[in-house]
Amino acid sequence: MTSREALFKSLVGEHQEMVINTCYRFVFNREDAEDLAQDVFVEVFRSLDQFRAEAKLSTWIYRIAVTKSLDHLRRIKRIKRFGALKRIIGAEDPSAEIAAPSGDTPAEACSGNERADLLQKALNSLPDNQKAAFLLSKQDGYSNQEIADILKTSVSAVESLVHRARKNLQEKLSLYYEKQ
Amino acid sequence: MKQHNEHIEAEVRKTMQLLDQMEPIAVHHLFRARLMERIGREFGGEAAPSAGGFLRHLDLRLAFMTVLVIVNLGSAALSLQEGGNYAASAVRDTLETASDDYSSQEFAYYEQTTANMQEGLSVESKAP
Numbered sequence: 001m002t003s004r005e006a007l008f009k010s011l012v013g014e015h016q017e018m019v020i021n022t023c024y025r026f027v028f029n030r031e032d033a034e035d036l037a038q039d040v041f042v043e044v045f046r047s048l049d050q051f052r053a054e055a056k057l058s059t060w061i062y063r064i065a066v067t068k069s070l071d072h073l074r075r076i077k078r079i080k081r082f083g084a085l086k087r088i089i090g091a092e093d094p095s096a097e098i099a100a101p102s103g104d105t106p107a108e109a110c111s112g113n114e115r116a117d118l119l120q121k122a123l124n125s126l127p128d129n130q131k132a133a134f135l136l137s138k139q140d141g142y143s144n145q146e147i148a149d150i151l152k153t154s155v156s157a158v159e160s161l162v163h164r165a166r167k168n169l170q171e172k173l174s175l176y177y178e179k180q
Numbered sequence: 181m182k183q184h185n186e187h188i189e190a191e192v193r194k195t196m197q198l199l200d201q202m203e204p205i206a207v208h209h210l211f212r213a214r215l216m217e218r219i220g221r222e223f224g225g226e227a228a229p230s231a232g233g234f235l236r237h238l239d240l241r242l243a244f245m246t247v248l249v250i251v252n253l254g255s256a257a258l259s260l261q262e263g264g265n266y267a268a269s270a271v272r273d274t275l276e277t278a279s280d281d282y283s284s285q286e287f288a289y290y291e292q293t294t295a296n297m298q299e300g301l302s303v304e305s306k307a308p
Contacts, residue, residue, distance in 0.1 A: 008219075009212075009216075012212055012215060013212070016207050016211060016212065017204070017206075017207050020205060020207055020211070021204045021205060024202075024204075024205055025199075025202065030205055033205070034208060034211060037211070038211075038214065038215050038218060041215050041219075042215075042218060042219065042222065045219055045223065046223075115194070115195050115198060116198060118195060119195050119196070119198050119199070122195075135199075138199045138200065138202075140204070166196075169196065170192055170196070173191070173192040173195050173196070174188055174189075174192055177187075177188040177191045177192060178188060
């Protein structure tokens with residue numbers, strides 16, 4: 001085993017739990033979270049030579065995790081938009097026949113599909129930086145300083161982003177429940 | 181109205197609390213094995229990707245070129261050696277030929293003289 005491989009294996013062992021759970025916060029689904037975590041570590045393996053010690057290695061890995069998760073959410077949004085467009089123009093949407101991944105989401109376990117879907121929709125409507133700051137702040141293990149490093153911003157900016165994200169979420173949810 | 185607002189606030193709070201209630205998930209015991217399998221598949225074992233891969237290919241090419249150069253040099257040396265032997269033997273032959281008594285000027289004269297004598301005899305024998 002080369003030193004590179006040994007280093008990579010130790011990195012995976014050390015950070016896999018944090019990476020998977022970070023992705024899980026974003027996608028609300030275990031399988032997607034594991035797939036994304038794999039993508040994250042493949043990217044880490046590919047770019048390990050290019051890593052410069054300007055940031056902590058863990059911060060760099062978690063930044064990749066956040067970027068991959070946001071990319072995944074954007075991709076899903078694009079697919080949904082494309083599906084909606086197809087429905088409008090009357091074309092068949094093959095993805096509509098594919099069953100949505102069922103179960104195994106924490107929100108489902110806690111409070112059923114509707115509330116979890118609602119929360120996910122509200123979260124996905126937030127700007128990326130608010131969403132990332134807010135979700136990372138909700139996860140154990142990230143300090144505001146670390147979130148700031150991951151998002152390449154200041155601690156005060158992170159606090160502001162989290163505050164605005166919470167306010168936006170409350171407004172969106174209130175609006176939804178008022179209409180009910 | 182106040183009751184309605186309180187109800188909305190309670191619903192919002194409950195929904196927001198889902199994030200706080202999210203339990204961290206345990207890593208699947210096959211996660212690392214699957215990951216290493218994928219790494220092996222995508223990068224060919226311990227091959228260094230991207231720039232490393234390029235350098236590795238470059239190394240292989242350099243090694244191949246070095247082998248070719250060595251083979252060329254070897255064959256050139258062999259042919260030179262063989263050619264050298266041939267040249268040496270040719271020079272030796274020439275020298276031997278040059279120093280040969282039978283090829284000397286005297287011998288040429290003798291031959292010519294003999295030929296002339298034979299010619300003279302034949303003329304004489306033909307004469308009545």
